Amino acid sequence: MADIVVKTEDVVKEYRMGSNILRALDGINIEIERGEYISLMGPSGSGKSTLFNMIGALDQPTEGQVYIDGQNMSQLSQRQIAAFRCHRVGYIFQSYNLLPVRSAHGNVTLPLIFAGMPEKQRNERAEKLLDMVGLGDRMYHLPDELSGGQCQRVAIARALANDPSIILADEPTANLDTITGREIIDLIKRLNREQGVTVISATHDLKMLDVSDRIVDIRDGLVERVRNRDEIEIEVGDVGGEHDGDAGAHD
Template sequence: MADIVVKTEDVVKEYRMGSNILRALDGINIEIERGEYISLMGPSGSGKSTLFNMIGALDRPTEGQVYIDGQNMAQLSQRQIAAFRCHRVGYIFQSYNLLHVRSAHGNVTLPMIFAGIPEKQRNEKAEGLLDMVGLGDRMYHLPDELSGGQRQRVAIARALANDPSIILADEPTANLDTITGREIIDLIKRLNREQGVTVISATHDLKMLDVSDRVVDIRDGLVERVRNRDEIDIEVGEVGDE
């Protein structure tokens, strides 16, 4: 039996804009298995980032339910949701969201401070994570002293700080050149395979196709289709033959 880590049931999200109501999600039903690499793809305004926010408990649905490891997120208090975000989910953002006054090492230790991890342990772990993402020689540099790809590597290390079961990556390659973006995709996939962490990425980047176990295409707030690994392989082959 599949080990379902994320499940949404008839998720609707509406935003009020003056006298108008915008329905960003219109009844989303998906299930994601533990250890999968899932890409949420769709044009701007399709609803993929809104769905991403629902899964990460960054926002609440207007209607419907979101379950993480069988827990109905609507039943959690704000304090419990904060704890969930701290311990269960690692976030990687398009704009990196690093604190510019803290070094790479300082940014990676920050989630561990909030989690109450002792100083010696968090310092050692931050060093190990930065080594793992290839920044062992840059860990005490400030973000402004790092390239875009290096900043995203810091963000990846930070996302792993509290051993999350889910990594949520929102357009992780959008601000990177093609080569660096490919390196970041490969790094996230390697972590997915080696650590068994579930990766859910909201993206426009077609390079995500060949590392994804499934691609969920979102359009007009609905799941348009779900493509499995074998279907993705065929499409990548067709693109390569053109």
């Protein structure tokens, strides 16, 4: 039997906007296997970022359940959720979300501090991670002094700090140019392949298609379809026409 790492059951999320209720997710059921590279695709407003937040325990569903590693997330205490975010998941965001007051090194050590790692060890670990993402020589620069691509590399190093089993990436390439975006995707894919990290990425960047094992198309808060890698290769031209926009040429 496949090792399911994430499972959602009829997940519904509603937002109250004044007197209106906006149904961002309308009953999502997906299963994600360990070690998979999954892309959640869909136009903006489709609910993919909302689903991303539900899977990452960054928000709570209005109805339905999210299971991660077999744990029902709604049954966890505050402390368990904090530990979950600290150890099990690494987050990568469109706008990097680095702490502006901490250097690249300081950003990577933060989750290690929260995990209670002693100072010497965490400094070494942060250096090793920053080396791995190719920022060995800019470790002590503040985020303001780094380019977008470099910031995203810091974010990736930070996401990996506590050896998470899942990497959640929300539009990780949306603020980057095509070449830098490609580099970031390659880096994430390398982690997925070499370290067996499950990658769940919300995106509408077509460059992410050919590295994904499966693509989940989200539309109007529902799973429209799920495609496997082999289906994607056949459909590539097709998809490019369907999801136009900021993705750029598919190379």
